[in-house]
Amino acid sequence: MQLTNFAYLGVLAFIVLGTVWLEFVIGARVLRKPKRLILSLIPVFTGLTIWDLYAISERHWWFNENYVTGLTIGVIPIEELLFFIITPTAMLYSFEAVRAVKQWQVGDEK
Amino acid sequence: MTYTQIGILAVGIAIFLDLVVLHTNILKKGIWWISYAIVISFQFITNGLLTGFAIVQYDPAFTIGSNFHSDRPPIFGDGRIFFAPAEDLMFGFAMCLSVVAIWIFLGSKGIQQTPISNTSEKMRNRFKFLR
Numbered sequence A: 001m002q003l004t005n006f007a008y009l010g011v012l013a014f015i016v017l018g019t020v021w022l023e024f025v026i027g028a029r030v031l032r033k034p035k036r037l038i039l040s041l042i043p044v045f046t047g048l049t050i051w052d053l054y055a056i057s058e059r060h061w062w063f064n065e066n067y068v069t070g071l072t073i074g075v076i077p078i079e080e081l082l083f084f085i086i087t088p089t090a091m092l093y094s095f096e097a098v099r100a101v102k103q104w105q106v107g108d109e110k
Numbered sequence B: 001m002t003y004t005q006i007g008i009l010a011v012g013i014a015i016f017l018d019l020v021v022l023h024t025n026i027l028k029k030g031i032w033w034i035s036y037a038i039v040i041s042f043q044f045i046t047n048g049l050l051t052g053f054a055i056v057q058y059d060p061a062f063t064i065g066s067n068f069h070s071d072r073p074p075i076f077g078d079g080r081i082f083f084a085p086a087e088d089l090m091f092g093f094a095m096c097l098s099v100v101a102i103w104i105f106l107g108s109k110g111i112q113q114t115p116i117s118n119t120s121e122k123m124r125n126r127f128k129f130l131r
Helices: A003-025 A034-057 A078-102 B003-021 B030-052 B087-108 B121-126
Strands: A061-063 B056-058
Touching (some): A003 A078, A003 B030, A034 A061, A034 A078, A034 B003, A034 B087, A078 B087, B003 B087, B030 B056, B030 B087
Antiparallel strands (some): A061 B056
16 A cells, blocks of 8 residues: 555545634534534435445446555445545534634524 | 436435425525535535545546546536536535534434534634624
């Protein structure tokens, strides 16, 4: 395995680093609501995984073997599965960071 | 089904989820459009890396674009926006809207409503220009 095999994982690491600091610096409380986070991710993760399974089996898209680790679960690269957890979480970070800064009511407050 | 068709379907499902099923109505709120605008600009960077370096490759039979790019796709044109197939924007929109709608729905049902996102007084003053 070469360094280039970690390219996709590197992009994912960039997304994690680009968002998680919002938890501590801005007060976007996402990880501090772990149950709510997991329950939100489950249906989205499931839907995207089914989509990915279909798309990979129909060859809508595929992955350059030089840039992925080659680790898969079934036909799906682990990078894809991590993507389906990391990017929806990044969206929630953006949303909660805007809420923290703007102090807007969204409709889920006590 | 093609990637284009599934993309349109996914966007429809996400909008239906937000407006009809969960009644979260996130689409009608400014906070959605601001936070999604932030995400989409980073999507152009990260997805641009994934597609521009051809880490992920697409069969043009299933996309708006009509040429296969095994190396570097065009930054714009042939169905590409910042290297990525236009369909990826539908994928991203559907994913983002769905997760926020479910997140808000769960909160409104009392699942971990607190701690509410709230930045410190110091930070709030620092971001005063944004409000």
